Amino acid sequence: MRLRRLFAIMLKEVRQMRRDRITLTMIIGIPVMQLVLFGYAINLNLRGLSAGVADQANTAASRALVMDMVATGVIAPEISTTAPQELMEHLRRGEISVGIVIPPDFERRRYDGREAVQVLVDGSDTVVQSAAIQLAQTPLDGTPTTNLISPRVGAAQAGSGLSGGGQISVVSFYNPERRSAINIVPGLIGVILTMTMVLFTGVAIVRERERGNMELLIATPVSRSELMIGKVLPYAVIGLVQTSVVLLLGMWLFDVPIRGSIFDVYLAAVLLILANLTMGLLISTRAQSQFQAMQMTFFVFLPSILLSGFMFPFAGMPRVVQWLAEVLPLTHFLRLIRGIMLRGANLFELWPDVLALLAFTTVMMTLAILRFRKRLD
DSSP, X not given: OOHHHHHHHHHHHHHHXXXXXXXXXXXXXHHHHHHHIIIIIOOSSOOOEEEEEEESSOOHHHHHHHHHHHHTTSEEEEEEESOHHHHHHHHHTTSOSEEEEEOTTHHHHHHHTSOOEEEEEETTSHHHHHHHHHHTTOOSSSSOOOOOBOOOBOTTSSBOOOOSSOSEEEEEESXXXXXXXXXXXXXXXXXXXXXXXXHHHHTHHHHHHHTTOHHHHHHSSOOHHXXXXXXXXXXXXXXXXXXXXXXXXXXXXXXXXXXXXXXXXHHHHHHHHHHHHHHHHHHHHHOSSHHHHHHHHHHHHHHHHHHSSSSSOGGGSOHHHHHHHTTSHHHHHHHHHHHHHTTOOXXXXXXXXXXXXXXXXXXXXXXXXXXXXXHHO
């Protein structure tokens, strides 16, 4: 082995990596991204959960109790009402994660040592259930309280019914048994679709160029828009097949319920599939090779997994990171799929996330078509 020849090969690789901007970005970008995400964005301590309060007593003591709960930092009241039924509707639509119900005879219950307050919690997120237990420790009379979690499920497929014996009880809706599979399996649909759909179309145009087929496609009367959309639609069918496989296995192996409309489930999946496919097309117009396309896909996949709320609680992230996560399609899909499958909501009630996915798809497809035109000229 000649050191001179070995050094020449090493120098060639260094120069090649220096010319490859995407690889150079990966070398620096991945450690920086992971450090920022895990050190700054990821926070397992939930803070600022959206909450609703139904204070039917409206006394000085009841208002002081609500203030004490807010002082813990766990909840941030956004809705105030006197009807507990309204809080349950807000929970079902995903507008709040926690509901505080204080009955009219709060003072008498408090002095008698009976159940005086109900904490309604969206059990479709098991992490939120754990945070609600912290609220149940709020003292009513200067001593720690006892928390209860109701294990029963009502007729509307939600946790209902409370046992006495504690001053503050926690009522877990939609997943009273706190089974993690019920929370994870719907999210896995989005994770799998994000990973596969972006990758499939990420290499689509690059593959045509590497195989020498791009010149033939340009010579045909097919327009650029038709070419881009035609590349997306077959993969959309594949995405629906993947969705069906996860749904069937989830129901068979883990007894995951589908409380909403199955049509809404598939329509939500289509929205995510189109969003990811158009994002993959945009990546494909930028990448010079299939390997580069895979590298760029990683930059999309990692933030989607960590910031969307699939692995780590969304409410625990800093506000700036939450704004960034709103740009990711997986964030909106998780709200849709969990709302439909676990809470029985419909797409009309979850319209902000539907509009977000439609807007994302439109922007990505427009940019992909515009960039594809520039690459051809």
